[in-house]
Amino acid sequence: MPTRLxxxxxxxxxxxxxxxxxxxxxxxxxxxxxxxxxxxVTVELLDELERRTQRLIGVYGNNDGPDLRERLPETARAEIDGVRFVVIHETGAAAGREKRMDAAFDDAEVLVFGHSHIPWDTTTPGGMRLLNPGSPTDRRRQPACTYLTAETDDGALTAVRLHEVTLR
Incomplete structure (x- = not known):
């Protein structure tokens, strides 16, 4: 049975x-x-997600203060259904990102990152999938706020889907 993300x-x-x-x-x-x-930005969201979800994997970002940095790592690693994930906030400039991430995280199959608020889904020359969900609350220069869903099953990442958010 697949694991839903x-x-x-x-x-x-x-x-x-x-x-x-x-x-x-x-x-x-x-x-x-x-x-x-x-x-x-706020530790209350971390607390609420921990209460309301089955499993949470998170890292701190450049806008997160000491309270979040005390509880979250800069880089998280997890294996889900045989798929090796790395989660970080920043990857630097888009130009050359795939090669830099291959060199930095040669043990990962999927790298999840944020920071830019720009959805991103590519595969590096080394075969690592790079995913950025955008932002569900701040679209910046994007046409919509966004998030991703995906599944893992028996060593594979599947069903990656970008969702647009309507803010109410």
């Missing part, structure tokens, strides 16, 4: 929105694992 980043609560959109909470409560790639 919600992948989010750059929630920036309460600076960009007062709360996560209902669709994101619905997804968080329906999946097996939530992955958050940093810039939570």
């Amino acid at each position: 919600l992948i989010i980043a750059d929630t920036h609560l309460p600076r960009r929105a007062r709360r996560l959109p209902p669709a994101v909470w619905e997804a968080a409560e329906a999946v097996d694992v939530v992955v958050h790639a940093g810039d939570w």
